[in-house]
Amino acid sequence: MSSAAWTPVASLDDFAASDAVKVDVGGKEIAIYLVDGSVYATANRCTHGDASLCDGFLERHEIECPHHQGRFDVRTGAALCAPAEIALATYPARLTGDRVELQLD
Numbered sequence: 001m002s003s004a005a006w007t008p009v010a011s012l013d014d015f016a017a018s019d020a021v022k023v024d025v026g027g028k029e030i031a032i033y034l035v036d037g038s039v040y041a042t043a044n045r046c047t048h049g050d051a052s053l054c055d056g057f058l059e060r061h062e063i064e065c066p067h068h069q070g071r072f073d074v075r076t077g078a079a080l081c082a083p084a085e086i087a088l089a090t091y092p093a094r095l096t097g098d099r100v101e102l103q104l105d
C-alpha cells in the first residue's frame with residue numbers, strides 16, 4: 001500500500017482575513033477553503049476563464065467565481081452552475097493541529 005506524503009502549505013492563522021486562501025506549491029496555484037473547521041483544496045484558477053477563485057465568495061461548500069459567478073463545490077471540484085462547466089482539480093487536504101497539509105501527487 002502506498003501513501004502520498006502530506007505537505008504543510010499554510011496554517012490556520014492564514015485564514016484570519018478570509019476563508020479562502022491561495023498558496024503556490026509544487027508549481028501549482030491552489031485555493032484552500034476553511035468550512036466549519038475543515039479544509040478543502042482545489043485549483044485556484046477558474047476553469048471558465050482567468051479568475052482567481054480565492055478572491056471569490058465562499059458560501060458553505062460553494063465558491064463563486066469573482067468574474068462571472070460560476071460556482072464550484074470545493075469538496076469535489078464539481079461545476080455547479082453556468083458559465084462554469086468543467087470541474088476543478090481537487091487535492092486531499094487536512095488539518096494537523098493548526099497546520100494545513102495537502103497531498104500533491
Ligand code: FES
Binds near residue numbers: 046047048066083084
Ligand atoms: S472566469 Fe470564472 S465563471 Fe467565468
